Amino acid sequence: MTAENIVGLAEACTAPCAISRATASADAAWRQSLGSVTVADLAADVESAHGNGALAGIGAWLSPAGPSGGVGWTVDRRRG
Template sequence: MSGGVEWALHCCVALTSAEAPVPAARLAHLHDVSPTYLAKQLQALSRADLVRSVQGKAGGYILTRSPAQITVLDVVEAVDGPGPAFICTEIRQRGPLAVPAQSCTAPCVISRAMADAETAWRNALRTTSIADLARDVDADARSDISSWLNGAGA
């Protein structure tokens, strides 16, 4: 997974605490990340309809639906795409011990193991929501993101 997934997840969790749209620059400042880099992740979330941009003086980003209805997998797929994390290149068909293509009628053991692992992690991410993460962040964090986002950290 790309680093953008981490920043996108943090932004979605932060937005659960916001009482009003949060400007991208404020989210970047909160996470000490480049505003340009974060803008790419926010655009990906927007294209996936997970966040939307509100224009105007009090503009910024908001979640498009309840945090309980946005899964971690939704965010991963918004940022990194829905394709598989592992792509088999049929390396077994190369080199001095190459297996002939006509003998490769089923995926190799490595490809099968990676596909099983991917199915497992996708299922786990599908069952974890942004609301779940926000609840756990609140329990873990020693800072008050809500106060900071809603004016105290201005």
């Protein structure tokens, strides 16, 4: 099959295929499920799973200085 044939087949599609429909359905379910989760829920789950102080450790890891106070940690501020 040539590239021209594939393009022609894609242009002939008038409705989503089974894979596209299944993917769209899964995406909608995923988004609906995540819609009920708050940041507070995530924080509580982290503390529950990893103990008190876990969020502080994560906060240090995410800080510009990094978990080691800047040793070996770089943040490219030019990227957005």
